[in-house]
Amino acid sequence: MIQLEKVSKTFRQGRDEIQAVKEVNLDIKKGEIFGIIGFSGAGKSTLVRCINLLERPTGGKVIIDGVDLMSMPEVRLREERRKIGMIFQHFNLLRSRTVYQNIAFPLRKSKLSKEEKHQKILSLLELVGLTDKKDVYPSQLSGGQKQRVAIARALANDPKVLLCDEATSALDPQTTKSILNLLKKVNQELGITIVLITHEMAVVKDICDRVAIMELGRVVEEGETVEVFSHPKEKLTRDFMDTASNINKIYELLDEKHALTQLKKGEKLILLTYSGGNAGESVISHLAEVYHVQANIIFGNVDILKNKPLGKLVVILSGEAENMEQAIGYIQSRNVQMEVIRG
Ligand SMILES: Nc1ncnc2c1ncn2[C@@H]1O[C@H](COP(=O)(O)OP(=O)(O)OP(=O)(O)O)[C@@H](O)[C@H]1O
Numbered sequence: 001m002i003q004l005e006k007v008s009k010t011f012r013q014g015r016d017e018i019q020a021v022k023e024v025n026l027d028i029k030k031g032e033i034f035g036i037i038g039f040s041g042a043g044k045s046t047l048v049r050c051i052n053l054l055e056r057p058t059g060g061k062v063i064i065d066g067v068d069l070m071s072m073p074e075v076r077l078r079e080e081r082r083k084i085g086m087i088f089q090h091f092n093l094l095r096s097r098t099v100y101q102n103i104a105f106p107l108r109k110s111k112l113s114k115e116e117k118h119q120k121i122l123s124l125l126e127l128v129g130l131t132d133k134k135d136v137y138p139s140q141l142s143g144g145q146k147q148r149v150a151i152a153r154a155l156a157n158d159p160k161v162l163l164c165d166e167a168t169s170a171l172d173p174q175t176t177k178s179i180l181n182l183l184k185k186v187n188q189e190l191g192i193t194i195v196l197i198t199h200e201m202a203v204v205k206d207i208c209d210r211v212a213i214m215e216l217g218r219v220v221e222e223g224e225t226v227e228v229f230s231h232p233k234e235k236l237t238r239d240f241m242d243t244a245s246n247i248n249k250i251y252e253l254l255d256e257k258h259a260l261t262q263l264k265k266g267e268k269l270i271l272l273t274y275s276g277g278n279a280g281e282s283v284i285s286h287l288a289e290v291y292h293v294q295a296n297i298i299f300g301n302v303d304i305l306k307n308k309p310l311g312k313l314v315v316i317l318s319g320e321a322e323n324m325e326q327a328i329g330y331i332q333s334r335n336v337q338m339e340v341i342r343g
Pocket residue numbers: 011012013018019020038039040041042043044045046047199
């Protein structure tokens with residue numbers, strides 16, 4: 001649906017050049033929810049704005065539904081752009097227009113009759129759950145309601161793709177959840193491909209089928225959400241995951257030389273990562289029963305990624321040296337990743 005081939009964007013500021021996006025290749029499939037994540041300044045906004053040529057790439061190709069946007073004359077480009085809706089962190093609604101008029105705005109050049117436009121707006125209001133707010137002004141709405149209006153407006157021209165630039169970053173966790181549910185509904189019921197950029201792990205975990213992780217203008221890791229986060233290859237990916245769990249706390253406690261992290265002779269402090277079922281817990285009970293190795297859990301965190309559990313446990317292992325060796329061999333033979341933090 002969306003193919004980016006070696007897309008680059010360089011900004012010039014006086015004599016300086018800022019390479020915001022560097023030769024990014026992505027193939028986003030029809031009907032999926034694709035997340036682009038990374039910390040501030042990674043180039044996410046610039047990349048997503050290259051998809052609808054809001055920023056014109058300085059290199060590469062942008063192909064949407066088989067059409068090469070960069071080679072398109074301006075008039076046709078405007079038409080093609082109508083197939084791509086976009087929503088923003090700060091909603092960008094027209095303040096002096098009502099909710100109804102905001103949704104009507106993108107329809108001003110549509111070929112629909114007046115009555116068809118009216119029906120379309122009413123059905124969009126119903127879809128986003130704001131029928132009763134149609135005559136109020138944006139200033140009278142909550143953040144979540146404003147974003148619902150923005151979503152309805154972005155859908156007015158029946159786009160095939162919806163781009164979401166930090167669409168939930170200005171919202172509280174509960175409102176975020178309700179907007180994500182609305183985006184899921186838009187994806188499932190209307191079959192719209194969604195590209196979503198965010199710096200929030202919670203957003204990715206909840207709705208993205210696949211993710212790309214960006215750093216310094218490049219995509220450094222990409223794949224199915226569960227796969228990427230259960231077997232992260234890049235340190236950045238792990239850092240990103242740790243922003244949403246308490247596991248990072250262990251490194252602070254180690255720095256503080258906290259009593260919890262003090263090891264006796266022969267003990268090891270390890271991090272276990274597992275996906276699916278209760279693999280981590282069953283390995284631990286097996287260690288005690290078969291190898292007589294005690295596993296003392298210091299931290300635990302289970303995330304649910306697209307309905308599959310992803311667990312992390314920080315554990316102190318203690319036992320006879322030979323038993324410990326066998327126990328570690330056993331852990332490594334299971335579908336559980338092990339990292340020795342200390343010992
Ligand atoms: N119009 C512009 N002119 C010059 N530099 C720009 C422009 N837009 C973005 N940049 C620079 O490009 C780099 C990437 O910015 P971008 O906004 O795409 O990152 P981001 O990952 O979306 O970060 P954030 O989440 O903070 O918005 C940054 O160094 C930024 O300063």
